[in-house]
Amino acid sequence: MKHIKVALAVGAASMTMACSPGSEDAESDPSATAAERTRLAYGNLALADGTEVGGVKLVAEGDAVELVVAPSELPEGTRGFHLHQTGSCEGPDFKSAGGHLNPLGKTHGSESEGGSHVGDLPNLVLSEGSTELQTFSIEGSKAQITDWIFDEDGTAVVIHAEPDDYKTDPSGAAGARIACAVLDADATP
Numbered sequence: 789m790k791h792i793k794v795a796l797a798v799g800a801a802s803m804t805m806a807c808s809p810g811s812e813d814a815e816s817d818p819s820a821t822a823a824e825r826t827r828l829a830y831g832n833l834a835l836a837d838g839t840e841v842g843g844v845k846l847v848a849e850g851d852a853v854e855l856v857v858a859p860s861e862l863p864e865g866t867r868g869f870h871l872h873q874t875g876s877c878e879g880p881d882f883k884s885a886g887g888h889l890n891p892l893g894k895t896h897g898s899e900s901e902g903g904s905h906v907g908d909l910p911n912l913v914l915s916e917g918s919t920e921l922q923t924f925s926i927e928g929s930k931a932q933i934t935d936w937i938f939d940e941d942g943t944a945v946v947i948h949a950e951p952d953d954y955k956t957d958p959s960g961a962a963g964a965r966i967a968c969a970v971l972d973a974d975a976t977p
């Protein structure tokens with residue numbers, strides 16, 4: 789009997805040990821990471837001709853809100869990247885998305901004196917064929933940001949042809965709008 793008890797104890801110990809690497813695996817598994825975060829919205833990124841070029845996902849982790857970009861077949865380059873004030877992506881110019889999301893009435897860009905817009909994000913740097921996820925922090929509390937993003941007319945995510953210079957008001961001199969996604973709280977990837 790004593791031998792059996794020892795064997796059981798060893799068995800239990802090895803099960804516990806087996807669980808530890810298991811939970812580390814879970815942390816590196818993107819779907820498990822997504823489960824720890826709350827998904828607030830999703831949007832399909834489309835070019836002017838309607839071609840889908842990936843997706844964007846708005847997630848909350850505690851009180852922090854992040855925008856995760858999953859590019860797919862986006863042209864390489866360094867590109868202005870913003871939240872725009874209207875959740876509308878009518879091609880080919882995507883003007884329907886309006887200006888940058890700016891609920892606090894600031895000027896454009898982190899290098900401007902009265903900056904920056906809530907919707908101002910760092911340039912999106914894309915290499916050829918990259919599908920690597922890129923994560924951007926949005927400034928503000930979760931309650932504020934969700935109020936701003938899910939206002940009556942919604943919010944869009946826009947990718948531009950040129951880099952944002954982080955100072956030219958109101959658009960960062962980022963040129964044409966080449967891709968757009970509407971953030972939809974009910975959409976799924």
Ligand SMILES: [Cu+2]
Nearest residue numbers: 869870946948
């Ligand atoms: Cu923009």
Ligand SMILES: [Zn+2]
Nearest residue numbers: 888896905908
């Ligand atoms: Zn701006």
